[in-house]
Amino acid sequence: AHLDRIAAVDGAVHAYLHVSAEDALATARDVDARRAAGEELHPLAGVPIAVKDVVVTKGMPSTAGSKILEGWIPPYDATLVEKIRAAGLPILGKTNMDEFAMGSSTEHSAFGDTHNPWDLDRIPGGSGGGSAAAVAAFEAPLAIGTDTGGSIRQPGAVTGTVGVKPTYGGVSRYGLIAMASSLDQAGPVTRTVLDSALLHELIGGHDPRDSTSIPEPLPPLVEAARQGAQGDLTGLKVGVVTQLQGEGYQPGVLARFQESLDLLTKAGAEIVEVSCPSFDSALAAYYLIMPSEASSNLAKFDGMRFGLRVEPTEGPVTAERVMAATRGAGFGDEVKRRVILGTYALSAGYYDAYYGSAQKVRTLIQRDFDAAFAQVDVLVSPTAPTTAFPLGEKLDDPLAMYLNDVATIPANLAGVPGISVPNGLSDDGLPVGFQILAPAKADDRLYRVGAALE
Numbered sequence: 001a002h003l004d005r006i007a008a009v010d011g012a013v014h015a016y017l018h019v020s021a022e023d024a025l026a027t028a029r030d031v032d033a034r035r036a037a038g039e040e041l042h043p044l045a046g047v048p049i050a051v052k053d054v055v056v057t058k059g060m061p062s063t064a065g066s067k068i069l070e071g072w073i074p075p076y077d078a079t080l081v082e083k084i085r086a087a088g089l090p091i092l093g094k095t096n097m098d099e100f101a102m103g104s105s106t107e108h109s110a111f112g113d114t115h116n117p118w119d120l121d122r123i124p125g126g127s128g129g130g131s132a133a134a135v136a137a138f139e140a141p142l143a144i145g146t147d148t149g150g151s152i153r154q155p156g157a158v159t160g161t162v163g164v165k166p167t168y169g170g171v172s173r174y175g176l177i178a179m180a181s182s183l184d185q186a187g188p189v190t191r192t193v194l195d196s197a198l199l200h201e202l203i204g205g206h207d208p209r210d211s212t213s214i215p216e217p218l219p220p221l222v223e224a225a226r227q228g229a230q231g232d233l234t235g236l237k238v239g240v241v242t243q244l245q246g247e248g249y250q251p252g253v254l255a256r257f258q259e260s261l262d263l264l265t266k267a268g269a270e271i272v273e274v275s276c277p278s279f280d281s282a283l284a285a286y287y288l289i290m291p292s293e294a295s296s297n298l299a300k301f302d303g304m305r306f307g308l309r310v311e312p313t314e315g316p317v318t319a320e321r322v323m324a325a326t327r328g329a330g331f332g333d334e335v336k337r338r339v340i341l342g343t344y345a346l347s348a349g350y351y352d353a354y355y356g357s358a359q360k361v362r363t364l365i366q367r368d369f370d371a372a373f374a375q376v377d378v379l380v381s382p383t384a385p386t387t388a389f390p391l392g393e394k395l396d397d398p399l400a401m402y403l404n405d406v407a408t409i410p411a412n413l414a415g416v417p418g419i420s421v422p423n424g425l426s427d428d429g430l431p432v433g434f435q436i437l438a439p440a441k442a443d444d445r446l447y448r449v450g451a452a453l454e
């Protein structure tokens with residue numbers, strides 16, 4: 001049914017870069033046979049899933065939205081893909097994204113735009129716009145995204161889906177094509193909070209192949225979602241972040257946010273306002289730290305080891321000149337912009353002023369979270385300041401594009417988990433997201449509060 005749906009609507013939505021119909025059907029048949037034989041299977045066995053193209057899948061293209069990886073077929077599976085396959089979830093295909101996960105609209109994909117199913121002239125968010133659009137358009141019931149600065153949560157918000165960024169280290173990064181290694185996390189994109197909890201429990205947990213993986217079991221997420229669905233939040237303290245509201249936020253977004261706060265109060269939660277002053281500098285710090293790490297991670301695309309190789313048109317064929325020709329042709333504008341920014345911020349003489357200062361701001365943000373979570377159980381805010389904007393509107397204005405991430409970035413800088421749950425429609429008829437943030441390793445709280453709002 002999902003393959004039929006993809007055939008019917010993906011021409012207009014363009015959520016997928018690659019559809020693996022045969023692979024998916026083979027898994028589905030295998031699961032049917034095992035179930036018929038009485039085998040005890042995972043609760044999600046047979047439920048199809050779409051995977052963001054930045055996650056490597058053995059034998060299936062994995063481009064990260066870049067021309068430089070076009071034609072590359074990975075020889076191995078990411079840990080989370082191994083887990084998905086072992087549990088019997090048919091993989092429907094790979095979803096569109098901003099090149100190397102750099103963007104908030106999926107317009108930086110080298111393979112064309114994805115359209116928001118709510119209004120095909122608008123962006124589906126980014127960088128994981130393909131995963132969110134696939135779930136919103138019923139082209140997949142579940143999807144995997146990655147979130148470095150909001151790329152699961154912001155697409156979730158603008159497409160009316162649930163998106164979760166787990167605690168840093170909660171889901172293995174082995175097999176993710178890295179953008180900024182200290183910020184990247186993979187997580188679920190689904191239509192309900194319970195679906196996300198089931199998927200999160202499946203893909204999460206310790207992995208010795210990722211040195212930053214937390215060597216402890218996850219808290220009970222499905223149980224927390226089931227408990228939250230009872231709608232009783234008596235005793236829970238909720239902090240509204242002063243810095244993540246007001247100027248720059250669309251009135252309809254703020255109105256829906258306020259209505260959800262009222263629902264939380266009715267469910268027995270106590271709402272207080274909490275100030276996190278360093279959050280005002282989060283965006284600036286992120287756009288130094290992320291390009292710095294990305295410029296280093298992208299150095300492996302040298303025209304020798306993966307995908308594209310372009311020979312220089314004239315002069316001697318040296319390694320350096322092949323590298324320059326390959327990168328010149330293979331990387332898009334946004335990737336080049338960030339590599340230039342990152343190498344500049346890391347260069348001798350500027351390192352302390354830019355990268356060093358940004359790291360200090362990162363520490364201050366972590367301290368703001370620590371102080372806030374000493375007072376409250378969860379923090380909340382709108383997920384994104386506006387609803388989906390028209391395709392093309394911010395493409396020539398990088399700063400305007402970066403401002404979309406203002407509410408999602410603090411969580412990545414501190415490593416804490418966050419969820420975006422659907423929060424109704426704004427005055428323009430487009431979906432709004434409600435963001436819940438919890439302390440590191442307390443991802444269960446996201447599911448308890450998120451399910452209570454559903």
Ligand code: GLN
Nearest residue numbers: 101102103148149150151
């Ligand atoms: N929009 C942010 C950026 O462009 C976040 C990207 C992400 O989370 N992958 O960096």
